[in-house]
Amino acid sequence: MNKKYLLSFFFLLFALVSINTVYAQKRVTLTDEEQVQEEVSKEVEAAFKSEDFLKKKNKKFAAVSGYIVTDISVVKNGKIATFFKVDSDIKNNDFFEFLSDYLLAYKFNFKLPKQQKYKIRQTIQI
DSSP states (O other), X not given: OHHHHHHHHHHHHHHHHHHHHHHHTOOEEOOOHHHHHHHHHHHHHHXXXXXXXXXXXXXXXXXXXXXXXXXXXXXXXXXXXXXXXXXXXXXXXXXXXXXXXXXXXXXXXXXXXXXXXXXXXXXXXX
16 A cells, blocks of 8 residues: 555656656747847857856867957857857957857857747957
């Protein structure tokens, strides 16, 4: 009899944890261009201040600092489709390649409606 209750309890616990995980992974869909621009700016700034980015940057490009003005296009799944340098006081092309690879692998915490794409101009301080 105790085994039956114990088994039921673990099954119920597993079901609750599974449901919570599914809901926690859902990303919000943004439709307003201003909201997308705000969220992109906030997340890009946070990404470049993150420990992961700083560790990778300092490993190869410790001396690089300055600003970069970029055009970033975001597509429906919350990924960066294109990343173009518009202006910069940084002259190291290898750093731009590193930065491009880092951003193109980044996934935002939101998604866009189908067939939607936004282009955002972003200034990045390194």
